[in-house]
Amino acid sequence: MTYAGIQESLFDAAVGEAGEPVVQPLGSGIRRRRLEHGAWVDLRPGWLTGATPLFERLTATVPWRAERRRMYDVTLPVPRLTAHYPDGHRLPDPLLTRLRDELSAHYARELPEGFVSAGLCLYRDGRDSVAWHGDRIGRGARQDTMVAIVSLGAPRQLSLRPRGGGESLRFTMSGGDLLVMGGSCQRTWDHAVPKVPASGPRLSIQFRPPGVL
Ligand SMILES: O=C(O)CCC(=O)C(=O)O
Numbered sequence: 001m002t003y004a005g006i007q008e009s010l011f012d013a014a015v016g017e018a019g020e021p022v023v024q025p026l027g028s029g030i031r032r033r034r035l036e037h038g039a040w041v042d043l044r045p046g047w048l049t050g051a052t053p054l055f056e057r058l059t060a061t062v063p064w065r066a067e068r069r070r071m072y073d074v075t076l077p078v079p080r081l082t083a084h085y086p087d088g089h090r091l092p093d094p095l096l097t098r099l100r101d102e103l104s105a106h107y108a109r110e111l112p113e114g115f116v117s118a119g120l121c122l123y124r125d126g127r128d129s130v131a132w133h134g135d136r137i138g139r140g141a142r143q144d145t146m147v148a149i150v151s152l153g154a155p156r157q158l159s160l161r162p163r164g165g166g167e168s169l170r171f172t173m174s175g176g177d178l179l180v181m182g183g184s185c186q187r188t189w190d191h192a193v194p195k196v197p198a199s200g201p202r203l204s205i206q207f208r209p210p211g212v213l
């Protein structure tokens with residue numbers, strides 16, 4: 001994972017015995033970066049190694065939907081595919097359940113309610129993107145909360161900038177990397193995945209606590 005132009009060490013793409021991804025320990029190698037206005041991001045590059053089989057399974061089996069969003073008086077397609085698994089719904093792969101539970105356990109002290117829902121997004125190529133926004137539908141608009149993102153597939157940039165304007169921070173998320181937005185991040189900062197001239201497909205998994213969308 002790179003941020004602000006600094007290259008962080010990446011793990012070799014080690015694959016588990018049965019060709020399954022290996023979930024590295026979360027406690028080691030996670031680093032918090034405090035941002036202005038009470039926000040922070042935790043970075044854990046290479047949380048999963050050998051994640052290609054998971055990426056391929058999810059790309060092939062998740063019932064992807066093309067989102068549409070109303071803008072002014074027209075409805076436009078949102079350039080990416082999505083699938084949403086609300087609280088209480090079984091996740092599309094047992095490994096995602098394990099990741100969600102490991103995140104809930106790791107953050108239990110700061111986030112007693114844990115992570116309960118998962119949003120999946122598929123950016124098919126460099127033209128797919130998501131515009132500047134905060135996850136502010138629900139209590140992220142009023143309270144500190146967390147959104148944990150696991151990236152699979154091709155590297156893409158996740159940008160953050162203070163909501164009132166200011167310099168943006170750029171985090172390049174590669175396959176297997178974890179980035180957690182916390183504190184006031186959803187209400188005092190915006191984030192985006194900008195378009196790029198060319199990219200292979202990238203899949204993003206966002207785990208959220210109850211009432212955060
Ligand atoms: O692609 C990502 O990792 C971010 C997606 C996102 O911000 C969202 O769906 O709310």
Ligand SMILES: [Fe+2]
Nearest residue numbers: 133134135191
């Ligand atoms: Fe978001």
